[in-house]
Amino acid sequence: MTAEYRVESGVAVVTLNNPPVNGLNHATRQGIVEAVTKANQDDAVRAIVITGGSKIFSGGADIREFNTPRMSQAPHLGNVIEVLESSAKPVVAAVSGTAMGGGLELAMGCHYRVAAAQAQIALPEVKLGLLPGAGGTQRLPRLVGLEAALNMIVSGDAVPAKKLAGTKLFDEVLEGDPLPAAIALAGKVAGAEKHPRARDIRIDFPEAEGYLGWARMTVAATAPQYPAPLRCVDAVTAAVTDKFDAALKKEFAYFHELSVTPESRALRHAFFAERAAQNIPDVPADTPIREIKLAAVIGAGTMGGGIAMNFVNAGIPVKLLEMKQEALDRGLATIRKNYENTAKKGRITQEQVEERMGLLQPTMSYDDIADADIVIEAVFERFDVKEQVFQTLDKVMKQGAILATNTSTLDVDRIAAVTARPQDVIGTHFFSPANVMKLLEVVRGEKTAKDVLATVMKLAKKLKKTAVVSGVCDGFIGNRMVEQYTRQAGFMLEEGATPAQVDGAIERFGFAMGPFRMSDLAGNDIGYDIRQRRYQERPDMHYGKLADYLIEKFDRKGQKVGKGWYDYKPGDRKAIPSAEVEQLIVDYRKEVGTTPRKISDAEIVQRLVFSLVNEACHILEEGIALRASDIDVVYLTGYGFPAYRGGPMQYANEFGLYNVMQAMESFARNPHADPAFWQPAPLLRRLVAEGKNFE
Structure with missing residues (x-):
């Protein structure tokens, strides 16, 4: 049973038991209704308490029912809340752990509420492009006040219950288990003739119309691509201006309107895609994992230092190895500076700064890291350098240690082959800055052991990373794809566009940064080195020479030297169009005999x-990625693809795969765009022929 029933001291205790977060699936909703009905029919029961098992009240809707008929099948959550509100006997919610979304709406439907001080309270539906659909926008303003409620609903962020103590949301907020206090309160109020209902509370806010108007303008300015936040304001406005039932109908209508928007479909797709990425078909969930109590990182540069910070942030000690004292000192100083800056912003305390720095053990000896459970190299991106590192690790590391490479392009199998333990070798491709970016590409080598893969995937969660499994190929998932993206950007410069036009078009589409600004940030010399290797390994792949000339003729490496595709002022990241680059482009067009044309933003x-x-x-055809949605996760969390478009594969689904294929075939007729590349992949042709989408 997902809603268990027992009677204690004349109080019916209904315990939600639907692991892992007591999601409100159909069986649970039905169980609540049956339990409340049973309690009202039992003369020995004087009051009712609803609580959650496993120290969690409810995380809201059960994601396993999303996009199924069960989601809205009666009794839906609105029906359940009607039963709670109309109960002749008082209903008390004992809120522990979390009360999120529908879980909070369920609690607000009760007559009384007792909460643990640290319980997390939220209506996060806006993060899925939706709004609360069971009275959340109507009851929360009545219980915590208009301003606090609107902030919670529009942001979707969680707040601890103790911050809401003193509001009408909670009758009592206490440390520890709220259930005993809830049972005591239920017994105390059992004899009352009438019990409070959130719906009956009048919203009293001075000049509410002006405040809501200001809120609407602010939301429209800060989240113009997302329809849900504005609809949240509309629903909360209805709570002020309309009678409760009429406003409830508006909320329900807004919910259904939002549920069919491409933005909500994209955000829901991303939500499920992240969860699907954790599922590796041939690695069972109960695969034994290796214990990670101590980590080592080789290289204290920008990447190595960032990787080390991930571990110490998670409370895992790190041995940080460098070959020169100066480099080691510089790396430690950079890490401390990052933590000090975080402390200045109030995100951590000075005590936490020292705790984290105390988990770092600097060393210049491989022998000192021999007892680490995992070692990650973050050295220069050259095979001969990494080969030397892994040969040394093979000699010094204890048996069972995981040997990980942070390579972004190199062959993990080739790296593993220089060791006598290829089963222990895996790729862990962090994205820069590694202490900030969510994405972790976990590269599974041909001989990588299943328990190694399972361990790293679990470790990623502890490090608060979104992990996606990739097979071995040049560039893995993300960088292999972005190479084609940057090639096309370069071709368009030859054909008539400018860096600012290309960047501006894709940034207006929603990317955080266009290809030329991105290259300047990463360092144009990095791309240059990769292309030099490509010329030897892939002579069939065509590249324009503009990006090479940028380095060879003008040494414009990017922001780090104050000049790249753009000019930069000292200490300022603002990209300023460069006259030198504009002349370089003009000269190059003459060199290759290209007549400039006008290129639209749409193209x-x-x-x-x-x-x-x-x-x-x-990549999918070759089995490098497990599923199309994994590719979307990579681009949403690592490459700045706009969340409200759901990733490149979801966007292609929305655009229509037939239309995508037609566009590709038109690009194939452009001799400057690498016509061979634009031949639609067999997978795309098959899906179009079968009338299917990417999944």
């Missing part, structure tokens, strides 16, 4: 995004 966006899609199809 820019389609060539950039669909280049990702076509290469992704090849």
Whole structure:
């Protein structure tokens, strides 16, 4: 049973038991209704308490029912709340752990509420492009006040219950288990003739109309691409201006309106995609994992230092190895500076700064890291350098240690082959800055052991990373695709566009940063080195020479030297169009005999995004990625793809795969766009022929 029933001292205790978060699936909703009905029919029962098992009240809707008929099948959550409100006997919610979304709406439908001080309270539906659909926008303003409620609903962020103590949301907030106090309160109020209902509370807020108007303008300015936050304001406005039942109908209508928007579909897709990425078909959930109590990182540069910070943030000690004292000192100083800056912003305390720095053990000896459970190298991106590192690790590391490489492009199998333990070798491709970016590409080598893969995937969660499994190929998932993206960007400069036009078009589409600004940030010399290797390994792949000339003729490496595709002022990241680069482009067009043409923003966006899609199809065909949604996760969490578009594969689904293929075939007729690349991948052709989408 997902809603267990027992009677204690004349109080019916209904315990939600639907692990892992007591999601409100159909069986649970039905169980609550049956339990409340049973309690009202039992003369020996004087009051009712609803609580959650496993120290969690409820995380809201059960994600296993999303997009199924069960989601809205009666009794839906609104029906359940009607039963609670109309109960002749008082209903008390004992809120512990979390009360999120529908879980909070359920609690607000009770007559009384007792909460643990640290319980997390939220209505996060806006993060899925929705709004609360069971009275959340109506009851929360009545219980915590208009301003606090609107902030919670529009942001979707969680707050601890103790911050809401003193509001009408909670009758009592206490440390520890709230259940005994809830049972005591239930017994105390059992004899009352009438019990309070959130719906009956009048919202009293001075000049509410002006405040809501200001809120609407603010939301419209800060989240113009997302319809849900504005609809949240509309629903809360109805709570002020309309009678409760009429406003409830508006909320329900807004919920259904939002549920069919492409933005909500994209955000829901991303939500499920992240969860699906954790599922590796041939690695069972109960695969034994290796214990990670001590980590080692080789290289104290920008990447190595960032990786080390991830471990100490999670409370895992790290031995940080460098070959020179100066480099080691510089790396430690950078880490301390990062933590000090975080402390200045109030995100951590000075005591936490020292605690985290205390978990770092600097060393210049491989022998000192021999007892680490996992070692991650973050050295220069050259095979001969990494080969030397892994040969040394093979000699010094204890048996059972995981040997991980942070390579972004190199062959993990080739690296593993220099050791006598290839089963222990895996790729852990962090993204820069490693202490900030969510994405972790976990690269599974041909001989990587299943328990190693399972361990790293679990470790990623502890490090608060979103992990996606990739097979071995040049560039893995993300960088292999972005190479095609940047190639097309370069071709468009030859054809008539400018860096600012290309960047502007894709940034208006929603990318955090266009390809040329991105290259300047990463360092144009990095791309240059990769291309030099490509010329030897992939002579069939065509590249324009503009990006090479940028380095060879003008040494414009990017922001770090104050000049790249753009000019930069000292200490300022603002990209300023460069006259030198503009002249370079003009001269290059003459060199290759190109007559400039006007390129529309629509073409820019389609060539950039669909280049990702076509290469992704090849990646799927080769089995490098497990599923199309994994590719979306990579681009949403690592490459700044706009969340409200759901990733390149979801965007292609929304655009229509037939339309995508037609666009590719038109690009293939452009001799400057690498016509061979634009032949639609067989996977895309098959899906179009079968009338299917990416999954």
